[in-house]
Amino acid sequence: MTAVTPIPPAADVASRTLVLALPKGRILAECAPLLARAGIVPEADYADESSRRLRFHTETPELDVIRVRSFDVATFVAFGAAEIGICGADVLMEFDYPDIYAPLDLGIGHCRISVAEPADAAGRTNFSRLSRVRVASKYPSITRKHFAMRGIQAEIVTLNGAMELAPGLGLSRLIVDLVQTGSTLVANGLVETEVIAHVTSRLIVNRTALKTRPEAIGAWIARFRAALEAAA
C-alpha cells in the first residue's frame, strides 16, 4: 500500500513557506519588474522556461514561487496550494472561484475577451432571431453566460488554442477569445464583433489563508500595492 502523507496540522500550515504562483508565458515576463519592485528576487532560473524546475526559492526565506500554466494559477490558489498568485481577469471570470480574493489590478497583460466571426459574415447575423449558436472557445463558462444573457443557447466547442481556425473549417460559427492587437483575427479572416470584458492581470490570494495569516499575506499585498504606486 502506498503511504499517504498526512495533511499537516493547522500549526504547520500557519508557519509554512508562503507560495506565490506565477503564470508561465507572456505574463511572467511582464511580471518581472513588478516582482523586483515588490522585493521578490527568485532564483535566477525561475524565468527560464527550458528549466524543468517548477518551484523556486526567493531571497526571502518565507516566500517561494512556483511557475504554472496561467489557467492553473487560479486553481492552485483557490485550493490553498499557493497562498498568492498572479493571473488574468479572464481566468478569474472563467472559474469564478469563491475562495479567491483579487485585491489588486496589476495593470499588466492588457487584452480583451471578445466575440469574433468571419469578416465576410460580419453584421449579417441577426442575434435577436438566434436561439442557438455554436462557439469555439477556451472559456466555456464566460461564453455560455454571455450568450445566455441574450437568450441564446451557446453550444461550446472547447479548444485550448488556435480558436481562429474554427469558423473557416466549419467547426463553429463564432469564437470567443482574447484579443490584444487584433492581428491574429485579421490574419485569419475574422473580425471582432463584441467585447465581453477588458482584461488585465490581478494579484490574487486565498481567502482562508488571508484569514489565518493576515499579517504575512497582508504584508505581501501591501508590498505589491507600494510597487504599483512606485511605478505610477
Ligand SMILES: Nc1ncnc2c1ncn2[C@@H]1O[C@H](COP(=O)(O)OP(=O)(O)OP(=O)(O)O)[C@@H](O)[C@H]1O
Ligand atoms: N494577446 C494577448 N495580449 C495580452 N495578454 C494576453 C494575450 N493573450 C493572453 N493574455 C493574458 O495572458 C494570460 C496568459 O496567456 P498566455 O497566452 O501566456 O497563456 P495561454 O496560451 O493562455 O496558456 P497556455 O500556454 O498555458 O495554454 C491570459 O490569461 C491573459 O490574461
Ligand SMILES: O=P(O)(O)OC[C@H]1O[C@H](OP(=O)(O)OP(=O)(O)O)[C@H](O)[C@@H]1O
Ligand atoms: O490580438 P493579438 O495581439 O493577435 O493576440 C491575440 C492572440 O493571443 C492569444 O494567443 P496566444 O498568443 O497566447 O497563443 P495560444 O493560441 O497558444 O493561446 C489569443 O488566444 C489570440 O490568439
